[in-house]
Amino acid sequence: MPNMSLTKNPMPTQDPKVRAHNFNEVATGYSDETAVDEALRCLNCKNMPCVAGCPVNIHIPEFIAKIKEGDFEGAYQIISKTSSLPAVCGRVCPQETQCESKCVRGVKGEPVGIGRLERFVADWHNAHSAGNVEVPPSNGHKVAVVGSGPSGLTCAGDLAKKGYKVTVYEALHTAGGVLVYGIPEFRLPKAIVAKEVETLKALGVDVETNVVIGKTLTIDELFEMGYEAVFVGSGAGLPNFMGIPGESLKGVYSANEFLTRSNLMKAYRETPDTPIMKGGNVAVVGGGNVAMDAARTALRLGADKVYIVYRRSMDELPARKEEVEHAQEEGIEFRLLNNPVEILGYNNPDDPRDPKNGFVTGMKCIKMELGEPDEKGRRRPVAIPGSEFVLDVDTVVISIGTSPNPLIKDTTKGLEVNAHGGIIVNEDALTSRNAVYAGGDAVTGAATVISAMGAGKVAAKSIDEYLSK
Amino acid sequence: MYKITSKKVLNPTVIQMEIESPLVARKAKPGQFIILRVDDDGERIPLTVAGTNADAGTVKIIFQIVGATTEKLSHKNEGEYITDFVGPLGVATHTEGIKKVCIVGGGVGCAIAMPVAQEFHRLGAEVTSIIGFRNKDLLILEDEFKACSDRLTVMTDDGSYAREGNVTVPLKEYLEAGEKFDMIITIGPLIMMKFVVAAAKPFNVPVTVSMNPIMIDGTGMCGGCRLTLNKDGKKVTKFACVDGPDFNGYEVDFDEAMSRGRMYSDFERHSYETTCNLFREVK
Numbered sequence: 001m002p003n004m005s006l007t008k009n010p011m012p013t014q015d016p017k018v019r020a021h022n023f024n025e026v027a028t029g030y031s032d033e034t035a036v037d038e039a040l041r042c043l044n045c046k047n048m049p050c051v052a053g054c055p056v057n058i059h060i061p062e063f064i065a066k067i068k069e070g071d072f073e074g075a076y077q078i079i080s081k082t083s084s085l086p087a088v089c090g091r092v093c094p095q096e097t098q099c100e101s102k103c104v105r106g107v108k109g110e111p112v113g114i115g116r117l118e119r120f121v122a123d124w125h126n127a128h129s130a131g132n133v134e135v136p137p138s139n140g141h142k143v144a145v146v147g148s149g150p151s152g153l154t155c156a157g158d159l160a161k162k163g164y165k166v167t168v169y170e171a172l173h174t175a176g177g178v179l180v181y182g183i184p185e186f187r188l189p190k191a192i193v194a195k196e197v198e199t200l201k202a203l204g205v206d207v208e209t210n211v212v213i214g215k216t217l218t219i220d221e222l223f224e225m226g227y228e229a230v231f232v233g234s235g236a237g238l239p240n241f242m243g244i245p246g247e248s249l250k251g252v253y254s255a256n257e258f259l260t261r262s263n264l265m266k267a268y269r270e271t272p273d274t275p276i277m278k279g280g281n282v283a284v285v286g287g288g289n290v291a292m293d294a295a296r297t298a299l300r301l302g303a304d305k306v307y308i309v310y311r312r313s314m315d316e317l318p319a320r321k322e323e324v325e326h327a328q329e330e331g332i333e334f335r336l337l338n339n340p341v342e343i344l345g346y347n348n349p350d351d352p353r354d355p356k357n358g359f360v361t362g363m364k365c366i367k368m369e370l371g372e373p374d375e376k377g378r379r380r381p382v383a384i385p386g387s388e389f390v391l392d393v394d395t396v397v398i399s400i401g402t403s404p405n406p407l408i409k410d411t412t413k414g415l416e417v418n419a420h421g422g423i424i425v426n427e428d429a430l431t432s433r434n435a436v437y438a439g440g441d442a443v444t445g446a447a448t449v450i451s452a453m454g455a456g457k458v459a460a461k462s463i464d465e466y467l468s469k
Numbered sequence: 470m471y472k473i474t475s476k477k478v479l480n481p482t483v484i485q486m487e488i489e490s491p492l493v494a495r496k497a498k499p500g501q502f503i504i505l506r507v508d509d510d511g512e513r514i515p516l517t518v519a520g521t522n523a524d525a526g527t528v529k530i531i532f533q534i535v536g537a538t539t540e541k542l543s544h545k546n547e548g549e550y551i552t553d554f555v556g557p558l559g560v561a562t563h564t565e566g567i568k569k570v571c572i573v574g575g576g577v578g579c580a581i582a583m584p585v586a587q588e589f590h591r592l593g594a595e596v597t598s599i600i601g602f603r604n605k606d607l608l609i610l611e612d613e614f615k616a617c618s619d620r621l622t623v624m625t626d627d628g629s630y631a632r633e634g635n636v637t638v639p640l641k642e643y644l645e646a647g648e649k650f651d652m653i654i655t656i657g658p659l660i661m662m663k664f665v666v667a668a669a670k671p672f673n674v675p676v677t678v679s680m681n682p683i684m685i686d687g688t689g690m691c692g693g694c695r696l697t698l699n700k701d702g703k704k705v706t707k708f709a710c711v712d713g714p715d716f717n718g719y720e721v722d723f724d725e726a727m728s729r730g731r732m733y734s735d736f737e738r739h740s741y742e743t744t745c746n747l748f749r750e751v752k
Contacts (some may be wrong), residue, residue, distance in 0.1 A: 210553050248722075250729060256691045260686065266510055273538065355731075407689065
């Protein structure tokens with residue numbers, strides 16, 4: 001009998017008051033019983049609308065059917081046919097706008113908690129499997145993947161499963177890309193990312209860290225080395241700043257820097273090697289998921305007060321609803337319809353050697369109201385004259401997006417990019433260069449983990465078709 | 470893991486090492502830098518390449534012991550390994566069209582200036598070098614500079630070796646005597662580079678400065694290394710890791726760069742002391 005409850009089984013989470021002071025994972029995951037109970041809400045629709053909402057086409061009703069039977073490993077095997085990173089996707093995918101938005105149960109009540117079930121299955125597998133992976137027979141072809149973020153790992157995984165010899169080149173010292181430097185521990189434990197990378201290595205994928213493609217090696221040199229196709233998943237690049245006075249003061253970070261210091265460089269630990277400014281009041285400028293991550297990280301690092309400063313209203317806030325709710329529960333204060341105009345710094349004119357000189361003391365903002373809709377239909381924020389005020393903060397984190405990294409474009413002849421610097425690809429993920437494919441943020445600009453994975457998947461399929469000719 | 474193939478103490482606080490990294494050795498050009506980590510969980514620090522040996526597959530680095538990480542690195546010996554070594558990063562020093570160059574190096578910055586001077590010498594340019602140190606004990610690389618310079622002036626702040634005074638003294642003398650350099654390239658403490666720029670300004674000689682700000686990834690991702698350039702009255706944000714480390718000295722906002730360089734000085738002092746104490750206890 002299906003479970004006809006109109007609501008999802010709630011995801012157990014750490015108490016907001018407790019979790020605001022630790023870096024442990026916020027959501028603790030379903031138990032076996034809860035997972036089966038939630039799985040029973042799935043009606044196993046014949047036309048599978050949910051699958052159409054998944055960028056990597058996970059066979060959702062099939063894996064949920066296995067959960068109903070209590071065959072959790074069977075469920076994992078179905079997911080892993082199409083997804084290389086199930087434990088990651090189950091945590092960070094915006095399911096509410098993808099698979100779950102198409103779920104029939106969502107017409108009346110809440111959709112099936114597909115994301116929560118995916119996470120359950122992946123975690124169950126990671127906890128119980130012996131780690132034995134069947135290595136497919138080699139097909140003799142070599143492919144290079146640039147970047148070990150979600151698009152690169154997906155592309156590498158799909159190709160490895162078809163017998164390709166894949167080498168993934170990573171610029172940083174740890175594989176995972178944004179999954180390790182960007183998304184915080186409390187949302188995606190790094191041990192999970194490491195486990196997914198280990199699974200790929202067991203499939204025969206080589207991961208070379210400390211290699212910057214465009215510097216250490218060029219795309220052309222990869223071909224000279226015998227790779228027959230290259231996938232570029234180099235991710236988003238240089239952080240954008242607002243261009244207002246005071247952005248170079250001490251205590252102003254890009255979200256990338258702030259998160260990298262905490263996540264990749266472990267600045268959140270008791271005695272870190274890499275410093276980060278903590279304590280005091282922190283303003284995070286921006287309203288995306290990255291802004292939520294930065295704000296919640298600042299809180300856990302020990303900030304007294306953390307503000308999200310966003311120039312539009314809650315309706316336009318681009319972050320996932322769940323992230324916003326978590327942030328609010330933890331005590332992040334949302335200063336909506338506020339736009340920064342200047343960051344203020346300490347300046348002691350009598351003593352240029354005063355150590356406090358040059359540190360942030362506040363951020364001047366102006367209040368906004370929503371005007372006419374712009375070309376995208378979003379109501380344009382308009383400043384209210386004379387409404388300036390100063391927010392008392394010691395640290396400012398700017399989270400207003402990134403621009404593509406120039407390193408590969410500048411060193412790869414014939415690789416075309418668009419006006420924003422994003423690599424141009426066709427529907428098969430092929431760039432303007434023969435045998436060079438691209439996907440993820442390097443193509444689209446800042447987007448989601450799952451859309452990058454989808455692009456990695458498309459590229460893997462195209463590369464396979466190209467090399468099988 | 471990357472092997473330390475040689476280690477040489479140049480002065481009490483400056484150490485030269487060669488690190489095995491064939492891919493970097495094949496590519497690195499003067500002016501470019503690398504990023505290394507000594508051990509797991511260690512911080513990433515940028516160091517400018519001081520030379521390469523492509524045949525041996527090694528990269529030479531010269532560093533001053535200034536903090537916890539360089540202290541830890543200084544305790545590593547020949548034959549031992551460091552965890553990470555990545556590069557070459559940044560844009561190589563521009564050499565095209567420069568026939569007569571003045572290289573002005575200060576302190577450990579001379580380690581970075583040296584391969585640049587050698588490159589110009591190799592390309593057949595006329596090389597005038599001015600290198601300065603606080604005192605005789607801190608002098609490094611004099612013979613190397615002699616070998617690649619048409620003229621070399623050594624300065625010490627306290628006069629304990631060669632000429633007394635700072636590097637701008639002989640630079641001004643050259644310029645006042647009517648020397649026409651195509652380019653002055655200066656590498657050293659920010660305050661020294663600021664004064665070199667000021668000294669050159671009345672003579673309208675182009676000055677290239679080498680910036681070495683706080684960095685993390687070094688590939689244009691974090692933005693921590695940003696600096697402000699004043700371009701025709703407009704403020705422009707640039708990233709030392711991908712746009713530099715070389716910049717037009719007349720455009721760089723040195724005061725801001727100096728202030729940003731001190732962002733973590735309290736933290737750094739504390740962790741340096743902790744690390745030193747650890748090594749003392751071990752002994």
